[in-house]
Amino acid sequence: MARDSRTTKSSLLRAATDEFAAYGIAGARVDRIAAAAGYNKNLIYVHFGSKEQLFDAVYEAAVQEILEAAPFDAEDLPGYAGALFDFHHAHPHLMRLSRWHSLERHGVLLPVAEKANSAKLRALAAAQGEGKVDAGLPPHLLLALLVALAGTWAEGGPEPLGELVGAAEIAARRHAVVVSVGRLTRPGAPGRPLPGTFTS
């Protein structure tokens, strides 16, 4: 095996991603990560410093990947939600990482995520201003709801015992997400307009 610290580091990172996604921070084993990557445990400490810092590196990479995978489009929110759904379905371990992070690190947002988030909020507010998105709810609430909908069946949600989930069911879920986001965001509230502000 050629000696290249870059590939070594990325091998370790990949193995660590799997391990942390499967077991969380507390449950992950440094030895297992090293063994899975086919390197000595010490290299983890050389490259990343500690188990915790290794998790940080893993998590940051995962966040980057998620952010890139589903580009935000304030004018097609159902499409965005669908893309998110697809991504979660294709990469369940990233959603798991995110859930571990929120539980074991009290969900503090990374600067990258924070930045991406406020960009989304601006775009959403603009779309609402132009009447392209229903303005009944403030952007930050609407965005959160939308993301929650897209992640409803992402790994970490309760799954019926043992039942295998077929392609038809997946398609149905995706459809449900897309339809629901459409209903939440399509301009012109159904029935009466929403109450003026959001103070219950």
Place this chain on the structure above:
Amino acid sequence: MARDSRTTKSSLLRAATDEFAAYGIAGARVDRIAAAAGYNKNLIYVHFGSKEQLFDAVYEAAVQEILEAAPFDAEDLPGYAGALFDFHHAHPHLMRLSRWHSLERHGVLLPVAEKANSAKLRALAAAQGEGKVDAGLPPHLLLALLVALAGTWAEGGPEPLGELVGAAEIAARRHAVVVSVGRLTRPGAPGRPLPGTFTS
């Protein structure tokens, strides 16, 4: 301290609930639980058998509590979602327990939860049949989305860094959940009727 195995057991259970909610199964420490309850570690093994079984007991109790706290009403789904939201806000540790469970135990539903769930599905289907709830989505998908919406800001969701969440924001979130569920479930789909089935 009077010697009563029932109170001892429930003290241990309460301490364990806090510990597991805070650290999950892998992160929880049996010694800490015993110390917090003010009893000897061995009593945990006497009463519960093992750390894993202790978690099971904790989780089952939590599920019971959640099920009782928010009675399902298929004819007032926004109200149900609101009640769920309130419960999550009042008892964030129970939601955390639930998330730990789904991550560390791959989210296998307890029999109690499974039973309660199918009762809800039947009620929902009936309400849809009577035209009281929009029938554009099958009950199991609708219910999942609804629960996801109610739990959007439950502990475990991403929280903006350091920002304190005031009462007004909480009220706004609650309102957003209630309004959204209303939109998803109010009979008579906005705009055109939904496509016949849910095969994407």
Place this chain on the structure above:
DNA sequence: GAAGTAACTGACCATCCAGTTACTTCACTG
């Protein structure tokens, strides 16, 4: 090909931690 350096390894260690064992204390009963 000698000198120097970065990548890498195996063995080790202090500590942690779930679970066990041997013992003591208490409440109650006949």
Place this chain on the structure above:
DNA sequence: CAGTGAAGTAACTGGATGGTCAGTTACTTC
């Protein structure tokens, strides 16, 4: 009040685990 069984405790065990370090290997430079 002696005896008994349940409740409770302190001390211990053995395996796992995060982290360290002296030393080796592969590669580069001169």
